[in-house]
Amino acid sequence: MAGVGLLVLLIASGVTTSLDNALYDLHARLWRYTPDNNVVIVAIDLKSLDAIGRFPWPRSVYAQLIDRLTADGVRGIGMDVTMSTPSNDARNDALVASAIQRNGKVVLPVFAEAVHLGGQLQEALPISAIAQSVAALGQVDVATDADGRVRGAYLKAGLGSAYWPSLALALIQLGTTPSAALPGMHDPARNDTSPYLWMRDNYVLLRYAGTAGSFGSVSSADVLDGNVPAQMLKGRWVLIGATAEGLGDILQTPDSPMPGVEYQANVLESLQRGYLVTPINFLAQFLLAAALLTLPLLLYGLPVIGRRAPLLLATLALVLATCIGLLRACYLWWPPTACLAVIAVECAAWQWLMRERHR
Template sequence: MGKKKWIKTLVVGLLLTLISTYFYTVSSSGLFYFVEGPLQDNLRKAKSIDERQPDDRIKIVKIDEKSLSAIGKFPWDRSTYAKVIEKLEQSGVAAIGIDVVLAEPSKNPADDKALADVLAKYSNIILPIQINYPSKQKQAGDLVPETIDYPSSTLTTKSNQMAHINVLVDKDGKARKLPVGLPDIKGSYIPAFSVALANLVLDEKEKIKRDETTGEWMLGNTIIPTNERNQVTTEFYTQPRQKVDASTGYEMLSFVDVMNSTKPLPLKGSIVLVGPFVTAMQDEYPTPISSVKMFGIEIHANMIQTLLESKFYKDASRPLGVGSILLISLLAIFLFDRYRGKTALFIFIGMFVIYGGIWLAFYTVSSIFIPLIYPQFALVSIYVWSLVSHYLEERKERNRVTGIFGRFVSKTVVDELLQSGEDVKLGGSRKDISLIFVDIRGFTPMSERLEPEQVIQVLNEYLDVCTKAIFKFNGTLDKFIGDGVMAMFGAPIEYDNHPEMAVRAAIEMKSQADILEQKLIRNYGIGVKFGLGINSGPAVVGNIGSEDLRLDYTAIGDTVNLSARLESNAKPGQILISEQTYERVKGLFEIEAIGEIKVKGKEKPVAVYEVIGHL
């Protein structure tokens, strides 16, 4: 490929790469999040039961229909929560999370005091903070609160006993990630409910905290892979509303059963989450693992286990993602420019599958999701461009070859060679054709009287007349022979009426030559005429010559020879045809019999006819 074409390919390829990179970086999850996200979801859902073993330390106390029926309409008295907390503490739990917003003071101060006393007595209790955001932020990606609902001041909750319970959903409305911390109105970070509860059971060196210098969230010495919204991917170990089973779900207890228990429950060392488990309380979210919504308390439970096990399935860094797009794109640009056809198709399929394998390997080995759709989008775009580009190049080259080659032989010959898709080879086939030989009578005397430039000009005008007439009637211009022309009809494209077409072409040449002769007489005082011979019959038509150096598409045989002999016997302005041609065109033209003449190469005289013109 020429340098200019290579530069064009490189520029277009890089442009497609930039488009794919833009789609990847346009937002936190990219433009094709609706494809990329579900692919990641399906991969994560494919885990076995053994890989999804729920942590038996995590328990859920449900505010369910049974509890609402027994205790009464919600909201409940704060003393109710105080009673349940006491029961749980007596059972030796490690941490308690109350997932019920208690922002307003109770109508009965005694209720608030009962809960406040419990909170003061035990330091392992976390109450929720609800951060409220405006419907639209000033800038995309911002998380500036509009209001924040803290626990009521009447509860005298300590700052280390509060954490946010916000669940931020992706663009498709599904909860995949939880923010480990969110800024308050002053910019200070409030830890997540799950983070605060996990910290109550983690060793001091393993506790989760924010590095104020770098802004990174750390689990001990390990960086938690959060995005720009401080979110980390949640690993789901249970299905929504999972029935209690030691192997498939967190153990669940009804709120009223805990409250009415008369002896300690088997909850020693457990992390207990207390929260709504009824649809009417509107605390449920779509998740990627099921079409059934999951209650917020279940999402927090899964997030706690994610943090405790440090299983973070993270997205690749932007530089790594952009690098993968660039690498695939540059390789595709080079290969698709170099190869085409089936080879290019196999390369495309191979690259597509191999990159899919690399994507899967990154996930399996390193728990990293490198971009899948964006590099493959670039790959597909560049491949499609290469198909279009190669097609346009081939069309351009075809037109160029047809234009150049068509000046020397008939365009029908070029078309047949190009459409066949085969190499030009020596050899031919026997065909029934008609041949015209044309010669300019009086050309030699004229050339002696005119300047060389004038001779060439006159010759070109006469040959132009012949060529146009031949092509007009679908003939093939075989060759120029000095001041003569050889043409055939019926090859390479076969026509049943090729003798008629040959005669019509001859009449056209004669009439146009008469007009040209008058012009020459006016300009130079001398005129010339055509002598034409036509014969029809079998001949071998094909490529003759040197296979490596030069081939000539022509016809050979006795039919050709007789046509040439008829032309040599034709007088100026005369069209002579053989008996074979006459038998096929009689009745179509005005023809007169001349009789038999002796021609070179024939032992017996041949019958000859003169075409006078159209009927």
């Protein structure tokens, strides 16, 4: 009973979260995969900045880029580039809107921002002339943990309620009926909505393909100049976004700094291949951990283990095996360190009690 009480305190307080994150990161480095080359990044890189000019670019440049990708027969385009304010030349807005409409499979980003410091949040949508031409809109909210690292993503988010799909999910859903059953842990407060709060739902952990540079990437300048063979782009998802460090769109993943557009590529690839990991909720964490707390009692009577250190080692090994087994086989993440800590404390307390009783 004391162990169960301690377990509740550890899980509810989040004291062991950093250890759980470290364990997940360690396992993720050994659980990478090779992308299928279905996702290509069209990078706003240093080469493009040198060729086209300083950022932000005129929207006529994006119009040319989209038309080139349309001619190459891409499957769909996700733009990690905001167009929430009118440009200085309205003709450029009209050009990019026409290019988006000609393609018919372009997704633009939505995000939340405060107009004034500390002010009320508002959704930053593309301007009306452009928004009317897109196939879909997708939110680009980044799930940053307390230590500043990005391990997961929210598949749904929005102001008041989580109704916007993520940019990657919006791309996947183009031309299909959205599935009601999405992976991810639900926000317990999702029904207590407020029109002034940015709500998130369907939180998933990412199985990163690797460090930055794991996905195929071509320079925007090369695409505009026609230097990229059409077969490299035909039938593939294309994500347009900044990779140059000076543009500020760099996220800190557990392995390395990564451009935001490559983070979106990881979400897109994981969605396609079913590699998204769902963290289990508090109740499931507690019930599984409480069940595993009985392991020392079940193993205690075995003649091989007896009252020696193998009891503790065998129990800890079984707990870790349960964690890794759920992750690998079911894509479910159960944080094990609270359970490991309680079992270690229980074993130490039992040994102390036995010594006191013998004395």
